[in-house]
Amino acid sequence: MEVLFEAARDAAAALQAAGFEVELHQPNLPVYAPEGESKRLAKKHKEEDPVHEWRGDPYLALKDRSRLLELCRFLRDELGYEVLMDATAVDFDAEDEHLWGVYQFLSVGRKRRLSLKTFIPKADCRVDSVTAVYPAADWHEREASEMFGVEYLGHPDPRHILLPDDWVGHPLRKDYQYPDEYHGISCK
Amino acid sequence: MSAALPPAAAAPQGNGLTELLGGLLPDGLPFWALALTGAVVSFAIIFAFIAVLAMFATWLERKVAGHIQVRYGPMRTGAWHGWAQALADGVKLLIKEDLVLTSADKPLFKLAPMVVLSTALAAFVALPFGPNAIVADLDLGIYFIIAISSITTFGVIMAGWGSNNKWSLYGAMREAAQVASYEIPLGLSLMMPVMYFGSLSLNHAGAMQSGWYGMHWYVFSDAFWIAIPSFALFFTAALAETKRAPFDLPESESELVAGFHTEYSGIRFAFFFMEEYAAMYLMSAVGTALWFGAWNFPGLSLLEGTVLHAPLAVAAFVTKSLLLVFVMMWVRWTVPRIRIDQVMALGYKYLTPLCLLMILLAASWEWVKAIAFGA
Amino acid sequence: MANSTKDPALRAGERLVELDVRTQDVEINMGPQHPATHGVLRVLLRADGEILTGAQSHLGYLHRCAEKIGEKVDWLQYLPYTDRYDYLSAMNNNLAYSLAVEKLLGVEAPERAQFIRVILAELNRIASHLVAVGTYGMDIGAFTPFFYALRERELLLDIFEKICGARLTYSYIRPGGLMNDAPAGWLEQVKAFTELFDKKWGEYWDLLVDSKIFVERTANVGVVSEELALAWGCSGPMLRGSGVDWDLRRDAPHLVYDRLDFEVIVGRGYRGTVGDCFDRNYVRMYEMVQSNRMIRQCLEQIEDGEVQHPDVGLLLRPAPGEAYVGIENPRGELGHYLVSDGSKIARRLRVRGPSFCNLAVAEHLLPGCMLADAAAIIGSVDIVIGETDR
Numbered sequence: 001m002e003v004l005f006e007a008a009r010d011a012a013a014a015l016q017a018a019g020f021e022v023e024l025h026q027p028n029l030p031v032y033a034p035e036g037e038s039k040r041l042a043k044k045h046k047e048e049d050p051v052h053e054w055r056g057d058p059y060l061a062l063k064d065r066s067r068l069l070e071l072c073r074f075l076r077d078e079l080g081y082e083v084l085m086d087a088t089a090v091d092f093d094a095e096d097e098h099l100w101g102v103y104q105f106l107s108v109g110r111k112r113r114l115s116l117k118t119f120i121p122k123a124d125c126r127v128d129s130v131t132a133v134y135p136a137a138d139w140h141e142r143e144a145s146e147m148f149g150v151e152y153l154g155h156p157d158p159r160h161i162l163l164p165d166d167w168v169g170h171p172l173r174k175d176y177q178y179p180d181e182y183h184g185i186s187c188k
Numbered sequence: 189m190s191a192a193l194p195p196a197a198a199a200p201q202g203n204g205l206t207e208l209l210g211g212l213l214p215d216g217l218p219f220w221a222l223a224l225t226g227a228v229v230s231f232a233i234i235f236a237f238i239a240v241l242a243m244f245a246t247w248l249e250r251k252v253a254g255h256i257q258v259r260y261g262p263m264r265t266g267a268w269h270g271w272a273q274a275l276a277d278g279v280k281l282l283i284k285e286d287l288v289l290t291s292a293d294k295p296l297f298k299l300a301p302m303v304v305l306s307t308a309l310a311a312f313v314a315l316p317f318g319p320n321a322i323v324a325d326l327d328l329g330i331y332f333i334i335a336i337s338s339i340t341t342f343g344v345i346m347a348g349w350g351s352n353n354k355w356s357l358y359g360a361m362r363e364a365a366q367v368a369s370y371e372i373p374l375g376l377s378l379m380m381p382v383m384y385f386g387s388l389s390l391n392h393a394g395a396m397q398s399g400w401y402g403m404h405w406y407v408f409s410d411a412f413w414i415a416i417p418s419f420a421l422f423f424t425a426a427l428a429e430t431k432r433a434p435f436d437l438p439e440s441e442s443e444l445v446a447g448f449h450t451e452y453s454g455i456r457f458a459f460f461f462m463e464e465y466a467a468m469y470l471m472s473a474v475g476t477a478l479w480f481g482a483w484n485f486p487g488l489s490l491l492e493g494t495v496l497h498a499p500l501a502v503a504a505f506v507t508k509s510l511l512l513v514f515v516m517m518w519v520r521w522t523v524p525r526i527r528i529d530q531v532m533a534l535g536y537k538y539l540t541p542l543c544l545l546m547i548l549l550a551a552s553w554e555w556v557k558a559i560a561f562g563a
Numbered sequence: 564m565a566n567s568t569k570d571p572a573l574r575a576g577e578r579l580v581e582l583d584v585r586t587q588d589v590e591i592n593m594g595p596q597h598p599a600t601h602g603v604l605r606v607l608l609r610a611d612g613e614i615l616t617g618a619q620s621h622l623g624y625l626h627r628c629a630e631k632i633g634e635k636v637d638w639l640q641y642l643p644y645t646d647r648y649d650y651l652s653a654m655n656n657n658l659a660y661s662l663a664v665e666k667l668l669g670v671e672a673p674e675r676a677q678f679i680r681v682i683l684a685e686l687n688r689i690a691s692h693l694v695a696v697g698t699y700g701m702d703i704g705a706f707t708p709f710f711y712a713l714r715e716r717e718l719l720l721d722i723f724e725k726i727c728g729a730r731l732t733y734s735y736i737r738p739g740g741l742m743n744d745a746p747a748g749w750l751e752q753v754k755a756f757t758e759l760f761d762k763k764w765g766e767y768w769d770l771l772v773d774s775k776i777f778v779e780r781t782a783n784v785g786v787v788s789e790e791l792a793l794a795w796g797c798s799g800p801m802l803r804g805s806g807v808d809w810d811l812r813r814d815a816p817h818l819v820y821d822r823l824d825f826e827v828i829v830g831r832g833y834r835g836t837v838g839d840c841f842d843r844n845y846v847r848m849y850e851m852v853q854s855n856r857m858i859r860q861c862l863e864q865i866e867d868g869e870v871q872h873p874d875v876g877l878l879l880r881p882a883p884g885e886a887y888v889g890i891e892n893p894r895g896e897l898g899h900y901l902v903s904d905g906s907k908i909a910r911r912l913r914v915r916g917p918s919f920c921n922l923a924v925a926e927h928l929l930p931g932c933m934l935a936d937a938a939a940i941i942g943s944v945d946i947v948i949g950e951t952d953r
Contacts, residue, residue, distance in 0.1 A: 003815075029882055033669030038880045045883075045905045055669055056884035056901075082793045085889065086898055086915040093910075102900065104887050104915070108793065108809045115887055136796030139923045140915075147630070162623040162952055171631055172911075257710035354591045358613075358934065433704060434776055442599040442702045442938045524776045525704025527935045528613050 007112035008058035011079055015060065018078070020071050022060045025117075029055040059115035065101070068118055069128040072103075076133055081105035081114055084134035087141055089120070089148040094174035099148055101127055120150055129155040147172040230323040234312045238466045243274035245465040245513060252517040284454035289352060292451065296350030301452070301459035304343030308466040311336040315473050316391040318483045318501035329390040330382060333474060334375055337429070337467060341367045344438065344448050347460070351451040359447025362528055363438035366428055369535040370435075374425035376543035380418040380550045381406050381478035390474070394482030402488045405481030410557070414550045419479045421543055423515075426471035428535065430464065433520035440525055465513075472512035473505070480508050588616055595624050599702050599938035602948030606926065606941065610934055618929035618937070620922060625952040633912030638664055638738065638879040641912065646732035648897075648916055649950040651694050654687035654723070655892045657736035662817060663888035663899035664738040667881035675868035676740040677818045682753060682861045683726070683736065685854040689760065690719040691893035692847045692854075693767075695945040699844060700771045702942030703780050708771040715763055718756055725749055739875025750862060757859050764852060772848055781844060782835030785928045785940035792838065795924035798917050799895025800850065801944060804830035804843035811891040823860045825853045840943035847945070880907055894918050894945055916950035 005026065012024035029037070033055075041053065062071060075081040086104040098119040105114040120127050129152035130137045141152045142161040149170035152158065160167065169176055179187050247262070250273065254261025266272030288297055314329040316322040326332050341364055348360020384406060385393045397405050407415045428435035439447030449460045476482060483501035491497045526534070594605035603624035609617035629648060633641050645660040646653040658680055665671065672680065697712030720730045726745055727735035735742045771777055787797065792805035802809055810827040812820045828849040830842030883905040889898035895917025902911035925944045929937055 027884055029669065029884070031669060032671065033874070033882065035874065037669065037882070038874075041882055041905055042880055053882070054884035055667055055882040056886035057666075059885070083796050085796060085798075085896065086887065086900060086913065088900065088913045088915075090902055090911040090913075092902065092904075102885075102913075104889075104898065104900065108807060111814050113815075113887070115885075134796070135794045136920060136923065139919060160623075162626040164623070171628070172634075253706075257707050258714055259710060354589060358591075361612075436704070437935075440704060440935070442704060442942075443935050445597060521707050522770075523705060523774060524700065524771070524780060525935075526776055527780060527933055529933060530779055 003111070004113060005058055007107075007110075007114050008060060011075070011114050012060055014079055015071065015074065018074055020062070020067060020074070021064055022062050022071075024058065025061055026058040027055045029053050031055070057113075057115050059102075059117050062116060062118040065118045065120060065127050068101075069130055069133065071116075072130045072133040075105055075114070075116075079107070080109050081107045081112075083108060084130065084136045084140075085113075087130065087134075087137045087144065089144040089150050089172075091148060091172060091174045097121055097123070099125065099150060101144075101150070103130070125149055126151045126153055128153050131155055146170065149173065230313070231309070234309055234323070238309060238312070238462060238469075241469055242462040242465040243278060245468070245510075246277065246461070247271060247274040248510075248514070249517050252514065253521045256518070256521040278458065281458040282455055286455065287451075287453050289451055291352045293350040293352060296346045297451075298350075298456075300343045300347035300350055301456045301463075302343075303346060304340050304463045305459045305466075307336055307339040307343065308463045308470065311470050312466070314390060315470065316394050316477060316482060317505050318498050319395065320391070320498075322391050325389060325391045328388045330378055330388045330474070330478075333390075333470065334371070334378070337470060338367060338371055340463065340467065343463075347452070348448040351448070353451050355444045355446075356448050356450050359438040359440075359444050359450070362444075363431065363448060365528070366431075366435065366437060366531055366535075369532055370425050370428040370539075373421060373535060373539035373543045374429050376540065376547060377418055377422035377425055378474070378478065379543075379547050380411075380414055383547075383550050383554055384409070384411055384415075385478075390477045390482070393478050394484070397481040398484045398489060401490075402481065402484040402486045405484070406479045411550065411553055414546060414553060415479055417542075418546050418550070419475065421539055421546065422475060422479075423512075425535075425539060426475065427516060427519065428531065430467040430471055430516070432464075432468065432516050434523045434526045435531055436520070436525060437528055437531060442525075468513050468516055469509055472509040472516070475512050476505060476508040480512075593937060595621075600941060600948075601698065601946060604922075604941070604946065604948055604951070606929075606937070608929070608934070608937060613934050615929050615932050615934060615937060618926045620926045622919075622922075622948075622952055625948045627953065629914060629953040630912055633909050633914075635908070637907045638881065638909065639877055641909070642737060643732065643734045646734055647949055648914060648953050649691075649892065649894060649918065649947045650731055651947055652687045652691040652893045653731060653733050654683045654736060655691075655890070656897060657733060658684050659888065659890045659892065659897040660899055661736050661738045662890060663886055663901050664879065664881060666886040666888055667884055667901060667903050668738060668875060668879065669882060670739055670872045670875055672740040672872055673869040674819070675744075675866060676870040678861050678865040679741055679745055679870065680736055681818050681820065681823070682858050682865075683723075685857050685861075686719055686722060686753065686756075688854045688893045689851050690716045692851050693719075695847055695893070696767060696771065696844065699942045699945070700777075702938045703777060705771055705774075705777070708767055711763075711766055711770065715760060718759070722749070722752055722756060725752065737871075737875075738879055740869070740871035744870045750865070753858060754862055757855050757862070760851075760855050764848075764855075768848060772844060778834045778841060780935075780939055781840035781943070783839050784835075784932065784936050785840045785925075785943060786836045787838040787924060787928065789838070791924060791927075795927075796920045797895065797924055798920065799892065800843050800846040801895060801917075801921045801924075803828060804846045805838035806830050806832075806842075811889060811896060815889075817890065819861070819864075820857075822864065823857045825857050828853060840939050843943045843945075878907060880905065889915065892917055894947065894950070895921055897950075914953055916953060918944075918946040918948075918950040919953075922946050922951055 008024055012022055015022045083106040085106045088102050090100040090102055098121055101118045101120050103116040127150060129141055139161055141155055144150055145152055146160045146163050147170055181187055251261040262270030262273035264270055265276045288294055311333045313323045314326045314332045344363045345360045348356040382388055385396045431438050449457055483505040485504045488501060588609045588611050591608050591610060592605060593608050594600040595603040605621040607619045608615055629644050632644055645656040649656055693712040693716045697709035700708035723733060724730050726749055727733045727742060787805045789805050789807055792802050792807060806829055808827060808829050813827055828846045830837055830846055833845050834841045881903045883903055885902045887898055887900045889896040897917055898915035900913035901909055904910050921944045925941055928940050
């Protein structure tokens, strides 16, 4: 855990020094839950919405998504995160105006991980593809694209990957409506 | 040549079958009737032999594979070790629907298994099963066998093209390339025993090896140091010629699905299957006839003239050949498959030059013997 | 011997000659029903005779919407679905998911549970690598090693059956610990297996890996350089085979791995180039030995105790937040990225399957190889379609 916090702090400092507007988000709950925590949280969950106490990995949030590719290049070349482990999107709530684009980086040389989050407005669901820096993003972005409807600009091969080519809709969006049928096959 | 022939087996004349038929049929028949009867009877015998052989060999293959792979193989069909499994498979293949693809080239598709099987049958004509137990004792027996068995390739290419399937086509093209390449080392490797025996007739080769109370086999002869490596060359080329692993590229399962017979089912598939085992047996039989003393085994000559002689000779020949078939199976279930470029390289860069070298050595040895012993 | 993949310049030269005589490429579908694609992968190959000029993977034939299901069922109900991504290493999948959920729950499994988890994960790694090496032999055309490998895997499945009742889809490792404690005699059975396995391991080596033909078929074929492996996010034996010294068990210690003494096996070009099919297979072979070592150490160190965290019941309510946890599966890093809002159902459950990422690089290795190498390369990546398609 400590390694993760340290990596996130270092990366945030380095990125801010390089002129990127990133925010460091750190969890405010203890790593190991004290007794009775879940009950307290559940109660709080009913009363206030959303809950601002959270646990998990620290992450960097990039507000301006147009600098994503540049930031990735900086991460790879300057900070030594040579592997993109995962790239995906999250639709937290149907009401939200933004999707999250979530990227997990790994530095094999320095044994560090880093989590990066950027925000993609649903109204203008486009973001730069990072395949130019990390070829690994190729299939991950294809998957996120078909599942969330994100258009990755500059992606070399933007076909569907897991879904059929003629599938309509983006199944992992929270407002996704199940189709009644697909080529005469009932989906209900 | 080197060893003086024992008088009993000297230069076998005529052939057992025609003599037998000549005795059974009424006198005065025209020649064509005799020839036709001979052809039909010999076809029936060979076909029955191949059918039984294929069944036995499939069963054997499955048992060998099973035991090599820490399992038993078929155990249930029939009472003893699943002996009836091959029979049941045969019946199943016979009653299966005869599928011909609508997109296939139908004449080629249907003709291919026939061509393949009939050439395999034809090659058996020149094979001696015992002294005089040969359908046609051709002077050019070895030449005939090599020539006829390479026609199989045409059948395979027809099957590959006619199936209208790219995998089949790949299999057929590989077969064409591979068999054409391995004809050369195969033919050359046969030259060593041919030089030793001084004859292309398999029957003659068998008779020449009956000395030393049936142990004067080519591999035990004075030229054993040529015989053993030349047999290794022959056996390797024969594996490639019969498309057996590690040279089973034309039907390599993990690459080409099933190669040239991907689209075949039922009895047509069975024909390809029979051909494979017939070809394996044929190559093993040629190897036995030339290197391992054909039908001779110690003590056989003591039975000369008794009624047991001929059946025992045939049994010895078939047993020895099946042992070689067993070795082929053993190899198949042990080694991985070679890639096509490696197959080609092995054939042209290693086997062929080695065969040429062995021919040189064999010829020199005959020459040395001729000078030293004045034979 | 002319090696098809070794010299790209030579390949280009040959190609020019062929273009001169106007040959036409063949397009062939390898799969979705093909014996060498280990399931329903479809690779569209373009070939100029025996030489491949292009390849494109088509996935999705086994897509079962695991991530969508994860947003519909509660945290524990999702556990059986993890069994089904990489069905050859279901224990590891359970473990990866459980660790991720535990991170959000803020709990750690008791020590005995951690030892049993490591034993199971490593046993499952052996079982998975046995299948990988065995089926790889089949891809190369050797059928027999597969049966030898399955002989020992059978014993492993018996061990798993004894501890959880299932032979393939276990759902045994759970958030907070284990389903139940190991039954009496189970640890002795594991010990007996580790001793037997040491004796049997040499059989696969002699029969398959050390065979001349196997080396000819795999050495210098499908070379993934270190840069390529890192750029494409490869992990597991695929990454280590390319010479990258990276293993999450050592470099991101979790459970009790830091108390065990083991080596990370790295490809060094043992029979050819670093990162060829032989190296990947070599890594798998020797990882089995190392896993066996770890299991033996665990058996020495394990003590009696609880196997389930007292606070974790059947209905889980992790704290709000998000966590990415990746562990070293037999095929590479299996990552779970979980987003929770504090309710009993996940907001987002992302699965990063190692086969998915390792396969992505495979289609870039194929052009220039022979058709037979396609089977060898795809086999050496060791994919499980259940995981690529999820």
